[in-house]
Amino acid sequence: MATAEAHRSAGIGKDLAVYLCLLVLAGLQFVIARQNIDASQMLWRMLAVAIVEAGLAVRFFMHLGTEKRGFALFVVIFTVFVLLAMQYGWTDSSRMVIGAPFSK
Amino acid sequence: MSQADLTVDEHSTGLTIGPVFSIPTKKLAMWLFIIADTMTFAACLVAYGFVRNGSPDWPRPFHSITNVALMTFILLTSSLTMLLALRSARMGDKAAAFRWTMITAAAGILFAILHVREWMALISEGMTLFKNPWGTGLFGASFFTVTGLHLTHVTGGIVALIVVGVRYKGGRYNADDLEILGLYWHFVDLVWMFVVPLVYLLNLAH
Numbered sequence: 001m002a003t004a005e006a007h008r009s010a011g012i013g014k015d016l017a018v019y020l021c022l023l024v025l026a027g028l029q030f031v032i033a034r035q036n037i038d039a040s041q042m043l044w045r046m047l048a049v050a051i052v053e054a055g056l057a058v059r060f061f062m063h064l065g066t067e068k069r070g071f072a073l074f075v076v077i078f079t080v081f082v083l084l085a086m087q088y089g090w091t092d093s094s095r096m097v098i099g100a101p102f103s104k
Numbered sequence: 105m106s107q108a109d110l111t112v113d114e115h116s117t118g119l120t121i122g123p124v125f126s127i128p129t130k131k132l133a134m135w136l137f138i139i140a141d142t143m144t145f146a147a148c149l150v151a152y153g154f155v156r157n158g159s160p161d162w163p164r165p166f167h168s169i170t171n172v173a174l175m176t177f178i179l180l181t182s183s184l185t186m187l188l189a190l191r192s193a194r195m196g197d198k199a200a201a202f203r204w205t206m207i208t209a210a211a212g213i214l215f216a217i218l219h220v221r222e223w224m225a226l227i228s229e230g231m232t233l234f235k236n237p238w239g240t241g242l243f244g245a246s247f248f249t250v251t252g253l254h255l256t257h258v259t260g261g262i263v264a265l266i267v268v269g270v271r272y273k274g275g276r277y278n279a280d281d282l283e284i285l286g287l288y289w290h291f292v293d294l295v296w297m298f299v300v301p302l303v304y305l306l307n308l309a310h
Contacts, residue, residue: 012191015187026176093158096157
């Protein structure tokens with residue numbers, strides 16, 4: 001945990017700044033929710049904000065940025081790959097709503 | 105000793121030198137748990153999105169964002185108090201580290217109470233796992249599954265915060281253990297950042 005040590009001794013200022021950023025971003029999601037836009041646009045905007053929030057939390061609160069580079073890459077690449085692989089079923093979900101039959 | 109023995113010996117030595125990625129074993133285990141848990145939550149949220157996208161009569165039962173906004177604020181703030189606990193522990197201030205850990209646990213309890221209050225309000229309006237007065241019954245199943253899974257994690261985190269905090273104060277655990285617990289708590293916070301927009305804000309009544 002030696003590499004994370006320098007980061008931790010940097011003072012509380014950075015943690016507070018990240019916390020305030022997260023609060024603002026969380027607030028932004030609530031603002032987006034009140035906008036008069038269609039659900040898919042709202043979803044993409046909120047997801048974008050959530051991904052930025054998650055990035056900040058992982059980088060600064062969970063200190064992944066100060067871990068060994070190989071480990072950080074392992075976590076990010078593995079996780080993102082599986083998350084993307086989970087998205088394969090959306091076309092079937094849309095098929096359900098338009099009532100199209102299964103292909104023969 | 106033959107060349108083959110030497111090779112085997114080198115290999116076995118190479119395999120046992122230091123922890124993987126130069127990360128302590130307990131911390132690596134927590135990261136692997138977090139990766140696995142990410143998949144669990146992602147699968148639940150994707151399944152939720154799948155049925156929401158495929159259901160034309162998806163209900164939008166939430167009229168107020170006050171409760172969920174308060175819950176979000178409390179959980180985000182608890183992440184900050186967890187960081188303060190770890191910082192105090194690193195500086196050797198055991199009393200402050202224990203105090204911040206207990207404040208984090210208290211914030212978690214408050215979050216759980218608000219969450220249960222939210223559930224009770226929905227249940228009193230007639231929402232169950234399989235039916236609700238507003239639209240497809242799948243809403244209740246997916247809502248209670250996703251938020252229930254998160255609430256379970258929060259509850260587990262509260263218990264862990266209290267146990268680890270007390271043991272840290274008693275000298276059985278050290279700052280590294282608090283850091284590992286902090287990873288879990290921040291992860292619970294991180295998941296909430298996705299649950300709020302997908303499960304609550306997208307289902308606000310307009």
